[in-house]
Amino acid sequence: MKNKKLFTAMVVFVMVTGLAGCAKESGNEPDAPIQIESSAIEDERESKEDADVSDTQKQGESQVQTPIPENDKGSVDEQTDAQLDEELKNYRQEREDMIQEANGLVEGGSPDEDNYSFDMSGSFYTSRFDTRETTEAYAAARIYVTDTLGLKPSTKMVTYMCIDPRILAIYDDEDKGVAAGYDSSNIFVCEYCNGDGVWQYLILVRDGKGGAWSVIHDGSSYKE
Numbered sequence: 443m444k445n446k447k448l449f450t451a452m453v454v455f456v457m458v459t460g461l462a463g464c465a466k467e468s469g470n471e472p473d474a475p476i477q478i479e480s481s482a483i484e485d486e487r488e489s490k491e492d493a494d495v496s497d498t499q500k501q502g503e504s505q506v507q508t509p510i511p512e513n514d515k516g517s518v519d520e521q522t523d524a525q526l527d528e529e530l531k532n533y534r535q536e537r538e539d540m541i542q543e544a545n546g547l548v549e550g551g552s553p554d555e556d557n558y559s560f561d562m563s564g565s566f567y568t569s570r571f572d573t574r575e576t577t578e579a580y581a582a583a584r585i586y587v588t589d590t591l592g593l594k595p596s597t598k599m600v601t602y603m604c605i606d607p608r609i610l611a612i613y614d615d616e617d618k619g620v621a622a623g624y625d626s627s628n629i630f631v632c633e634y635c636n637g638d639g640v641w642q643y644l645i646l647v648r649d650g651k652g653g654a655w656s657v658i659h660d661g662s663s664y665k666e
Contacts, residue, residue: 529560530606534641541598548599564610568603570627575651579630582655583644587634591660597635601644604631609643612664620659620666621645630655631664 533553540551555562568576584600587593604610612618613626621629630646645659659666 526560526606526608529558530641533558533605534602534635537602538597543598550599561607562605564607564613565603565605567610567613567631570613571630576630579646579655580632582646583632583634583657586644586657586660590657591636593634593637595635596637596639601632601634604633604643606633606641606643609633609664612645617665619664621647621664627651628653 536553537550540553542549571579580601587595587600609631612621612629612631618624618629624647628648628650630648631643632646633641633643635641642660642662643664644657645664646655646657648655
């Protein structure tokens with residue numbers, strides 16, 4: 443019985459020794475494959491991180507908008523103003539063609555707004571005032587144009603309701619420009635054509651309801 447156990451132990455010893463010898467001869471140490479695998483994973487992780495950083499930089503660069511040069515911005519604004527001025531010119535001509543004179547009375551009309559693209563909502567500013575207030579405002583504006591400026595407009599009427607949205611913005615603008623200190627209920631605007639065919643705008647103000655209107659500004663903008 444003892445001999446059998448001894449024989450078994452010797453067989454096991456020979457098998458273990460043989461396996462160790464094979465491993466040594468092949469040059470593969472147990473830790474070598476683990477080290478190689480760890481290095482490969484690390485290289486793959488670094489490569490992925492570099493790719494992620496590159497993608498992030500590209501996305502950031504694609505989201506950055508190239509600023510429009512100042513000259514280009516000015517061109518866009520000027521083009522928009524030019525288009526509006528052209529429409530205003532056509533509107534005014536149509537408005538002038540609709541005016542009729544009979545028995546010393548002048549009657550006008552309003553062109554179809556659907557034929558024009560600019561915002562005309564501000565032209566309802568005259569509804570802020572009653573008939574007497576608007577009549578007195580236009581009278582003060584007419585005296586300014588004919589007497590103070592000494593002009594004889596080439597149009598059938600001396601002054602007209604303002605239709606330029608850039609000027610009508612004064613009613614909703616907190617910065618009233620030349621009319622600073624006056625609220626919208628005491629500001630009246632109108633337009634007239636000077637002797638050179640250029641349309642100008644008058645800004646009239648009053649101290650309060652029932653007060654006299656007076657012209658405080660004559661120009662192309664209420665900001666000047």
